[in-house]
Amino acid sequence: xxxxxxxxxxxxxxxxxxxxxxxxxxxxxxxxxxxxxxxxxxxxxxxxxxxxxxxxxxxxxxxxxxxxxxxxxxxxxxxxxxxxxxxxxxxxxxxxxxxxxxxxxxxxxxxxxxxxxxxxxxxxxxxxxxxxxxxxxxxxxxxxxxxxxxxxxxxxxxxxxxxxxxxxxxxxxxxxxxxxxxxxxxxxxxxxxxxxxxxxxxxxxxxxxxxxxxxxxxxxxxxxxxxxxxxxxxxxxxxxxxxxxxxxxxxxxxxxxxxxxxxxxxxxxxxxxxxxxxxxxxxxxxxxxxxxxxxxxxxxxxxxxxxxxxxxxxxxxxxxxxxxxxxxxxxxxxxxxxxxxxxxxxxxxxxxxxxxxxxxxxxxxxxxxxxxxxxxxxxxxxxxxxxxxxxxxxxxxxxxxxxxxxxxxx
Numbered sequence: 001x002x003x004x005x006x007x008x009x010x011x012x013x014x015x016x017x018x019x020x021x022x023x024x025x026x027x028x029x030x031x032x033x034x035x036x037x038x039x040x041x042x043x044x045x046x047x048x049x050x051x052x053x054x055x056x057x058x059x060x061x062x063x064x065x066x067x068x069x070x071x072x073x074x075x076x077x078x079x080x081x082x083x084x085x086x087x088x089x090x091x092x093x094x095x096x097x098x099x100x101x102x103x104x105x106x107x108x109x110x111x112x113x114x115x116x117x118x119x120x121x122x123x124x125x126x127x128x129x130x131x132x133x134x135x136x137x138x139x140x141x142x143x144x145x146x147x148x149x150x151x152x153x154x155x156x157x158x159x160x161x162x163x164x165x166x167x168x169x170x171x172x173x174x175x176x177x178x179x180x181x182x183x184x185x186x187x188x189x190x191x192x193x194x195x196x197x198x199x200x201x202x203x204x205x206x207x208x209x210x211x212x213x214x215x216x217x218x219x220x221x222x223x224x225x226x227x228x229x230x231x232x233x234x235x236x237x238x239x240x241x242x243x244x245x246x247x248x249x250x251x252x253x254x255x256x257x258x259x260x261x262x263x264x265x266x267x268x269x270x271x272x273x274x275x276x277x278x279x280x281x282x283x284x285x286x287x288x289x290x291x292x293x294x295x296x297x298x299x300x301x302x303x304x305x306x307x308x309x310x311x312x313x314x315x316x317x318x319x320x321x322x323x324x325x326x327x328x329x330x331x332x333x334x335x336x337x338x339x340x341x342x343x344x345x346x347x348x349x350x351x352x353x354x355x356x357x358x359x360x361x362x363x364x365x366x367x368x369x370x371x372x373x374x375x376x377x378x379x380x381x382x383x384x385x386x387x388x389x390x391x392x393x394x395x396x397x398x399x400x401x402x403x404x405x406x407x408x409x410x
Contacts (some may be wrong), residue, residue, distance in 0.1 A: 001155060037398070039078065041310075043157075049067065049071075049074060049077060049079045051063060052064055052077075052079055052086055053079050053080065053089060054384060055086075056089035056093070056095065056098065057089055057093050058095070059097060061223035062096075064086065064098070074086070075102065075105060075106065075116070078118075078120075082121050083119070083120040085115070087099060087116070088118075088124075088126055088129050091126045091127075092129035092133060093133065094134070094135050096135045099135070100137065100138060102161045103141050116146045119154075122155055123155035123156075124154045125149055126377050127139060127142055127143070127149040127150065127152075127160040127355050128163050129178065130160070131161070131163040131164040131168075132163050132164070132167060134168050134169065134173055134176045135176075136176055137162075139180065147188075147190045150180055150183045151199055152197075153204075159199050161180040161211070162201060162210050164221075165213035165214045165216075165217050166210070166213040169296075174217055177214055177217050178219055179217045181225070184201055207230070207233055208236035208238050209238040211226060211227070211236065211373075212236075212237075213238075215247045215327070216247050218320070220320070220324050220327045223244070224323065224326060224330060227331070228330075234331045234335075235335060245328070248327070248328060252320065255325065265310070265314060268314045272318055287328040
């Protein structure tokens with residue numbers, strides 16, 4: 001009986017693995033699960049609850065719900081060789097609706113928190129997988145349930161924000177990066193974090209890699225906000241030796257000069273409004289009459305932009321260019337500050353040189369004085385010896401004369 005049940009289960013797994021749609025999902029999941037260093041190959045074998053695994057990958061809530069009704073533990077069970085739960089699997093495959101429903105199913109608040117914080121063998125929470133899938137709606141549902149999730153790192157202390165910025169295509173990651181940045185700020189860390197291993201993505205060792213990845217994702221405004229809080233990151237390089245300026249220099253189209261526009265599009269580009277405060281400030285400080293004309297034209301194009309795609313695209317392009325320019329300006333300012341600090345440090349060192357020379361000369365002078373005194377001492381000693389011999393000679397002269405006189409008398 002037991003053998004026949006095991007055989008039936010094996011047949012069930014084989015049928016699933018043979019299914020072409022399942023294999024496509026599996027490949028998608030494996031691609032999302034490639035991790036830091038790229039060396040690990042994710043094991044795809046399912047060890048238990050194969051129907052739930054497949055349902056989670058495909059977002060089939062009906063099948064999953066049936067599994068949960070017959071086995072309440074299935075909601076929190078680890079159903080893969082990597083220790084992934086149904087939440088992990090659905091999140092890594094971008095099944096947003098499935099994830100949100102399962103989160104709602106975990107009615108008890110503490111159970112929901114513990115389940116959302118469940119880790120796979122690489123230390124990743126469900127939010128790490130959601131970040132890889134660039135599923136902002138699912139991320140919002142999870143963070144609402146458990147605000148500490150954005151601060152939890154994997155075995156390498158890499159946060160979900162890092163995953164979103166580093167391992168997703170820029171066109172897919174930008175919104176996720178912007179959202180996760182907003183919920184990863186140090187001052188918003190939940191009070192119940194005490195005693196827990198939380199990570200600050202902007203001060204950990206991976207921070208330089210993170211800021212470069214965020215810049216590469218096109219989130220220039222987010223990168224600039226981070227740099228204003230942590231300016232020391234502006235000139236840092238990632239492990240590959242790439243800095244923010246390197247990234248931007250390889251993307252000429254993020255600047256106005258890198259785009260060839262037709263005369264009409266160029267004219268529209270100059271007149272379309274941007275919502276950034278810096279541009280508004282520039283317009284308000286320009287010449288009065290010209291400013292009024294520009295504002296009128298800008299208002300007109302802003303209205304048309306609601307209906308005409310080309311104008312809207314020019315507006316978005318201009319905003320993106322402005323953010324990239326401000327990011328470059330900030331980094332260059334930090335570079336100038338660093339150079340100025342280095343110059344000031346050199347000046348201080350230069351000012352200390354005479355003092356160092358004096359300190360260096362004083363021992364030399366001391367040694368010369370000692371040598372001179374030693375020579376003088378030797379000279380004095382010689383003089384004393386000479387004087388002593390002279391005295392002895394003078395004392396001996398009368399004796400010799402007396403002896404000679406006595407010798408003659410005898």
